[in-house]
Amino acid sequence: MSEHGVRAAQALVDDTLALLAALDDGDWSADSACHGWRVHDVVTHMGFFFNFIADPDLVLPDNPSGTSERLNDAAVRERADWSSADAIAYYREQSTAGLATLSALQGEELRDAPLAMLDLGTYRMSELSNAVAFDHLVHLTCDLMEPFGPVARTEVSVGEAIDPAVDWMMAGLPQMNGAALHPVLSTPLGLRLTGATERTFVIERADDGVAVRETDDLPSDVATSEATDFLRWGTARSAWRSAVTRDGDHAHIAAVLDAIDIV
Known part of the structure; x- marks a missing residue:
C-alpha cells in the first residue's frame, strides 16, 4: 500500500494551492x-490528473498516439483558454x-487491483498515490518554481513526498524504459540516492526485460545522485552528467543512464 503516497499528495496539494494564490497574470x-x-497549462494538467483518477466516466480527449x-x-x-x-x-x-x-x-478490496496506464505500464491501484506525488513534486520543483521555472519559489513538502515519488520512478522504470535498458x-547497475532520502537500488536484466530491487548490496558499477536531482535527470529534464558520480565502468554506466526517461 502507499498511505505515505496519500499523505504526500495531500501535502503537495496544499503547497500547490498556496502557490496558485500567489500567482499574478x-x-x-x-x-x-x-x-x-x-504555467497555466501545468496547473490544468495537475487538475486533469486528479480528474482522471476521480471520475471513471471522464470523457478523454482524442489520442490516436x-x-x-x-493525452x-x-x-x-482543451483547457488552454480558461481563465486563471x-x-x-x-x-x-x-x-x-x-x-x-x-x-x-x-x-483491501481495491489496493492490489491492476490498472493499465497506456504506455506507462500496469500498476496496483494503491500506487496511484505515488504517481500523484511524483507528478506534483516534479512539476512544482522542476517546471514551475525557480531556479528552473519562472515562479518565485515557495515551500514544497519535499521531505514528505520524495520517497513516494522515488517509489513511482522505480516501479515505472522497468515498464517505461525496459526495452531501451535491456540491450x-x-x-547490473547500482543507483545510490542521497540527500532528501537515502536509498540504494540495483537495476538488472530479468528474462527479456529489466528489474529494479532495493538493496544495500550494490554491484561494482554504481551511479550516485542527489534524490532531488534524480527527479530532473531521471525524467530527461536535464543531463545526468552534471549530477551523477560514477564508480566503476564509466561507459557502461553512461549507456544505462542515457536510456532512462521516466514519465
Whole structure:
C-alpha cells in the first residue's frame, strides 16, 4: 500500500494551492520549464490528473498516439483558454475528489487491483498515490518554481513526498524504459540516492526485460545522485552528467543512464 503516497499528495496539494494564490497574470502566462506548456497549462494538467483518477466516466480527449504524454497535451489544449480563476477552481475541485479517491484505493478490496496506464505500464491501484506525488513534486520543483521555472519559489513538502515519488520512478522504470535498458544492461547497475532520502537500488536484466530491487548490496558499477536531482535527470529534464558520480565502468554506466526517461 502507499498511505505515505496519500499523505504526500495531500501535502503537495496544499503547497500547490498556496502557490496558485500567489500567482499574478504574468506568472500564469509565463512559459514553464515543461516543454511547450505555460504555467497555466501545468496547473490544468495537475487538475486533469486528479480528474482522471476521480471520475471513471471522464470523457478523454482524442489520442490516436495511445501515449500518456500526448493525452496530457490534448487535455491541456482543451483547457488552454480558461481563465486563471477557472483553472484554480478546477484544480481545487478535482484535487479534493482525487485525494478522496486515492484514500479509498488503499482499501483491501481495491489496493492490489491492476490498472493499465497506456504506455506507462500496469500498476496496483494503491500506487496511484505515488504517481500523484511524483507528478506534483516534479512539476512544482522542476517546471514551475525557480531556479528552473519562472515562479518565485515557495515551500514544497519535499521531505514528505520524495520517497513516494522515488517509489513511482522505480516501479515505472522497468515498464517505461525496459526495452531501451535491456540491450545496454550487460551487468547490473547500482543507483545510490542521497540527500532528501537515502536509498540504494540495483537495476538488472530479468528474462527479456529489466528489474529494479532495493538493496544495500550494490554491484561494482554504481551511479550516485542527489534524490532531488534524480527527479530532473531521471525524467530527461536535464543531463545526468552534471549530477551523477560514477564508480566503476564509466561507459557502461553512461549507456544505462542515457536510456532512462521516466514519465
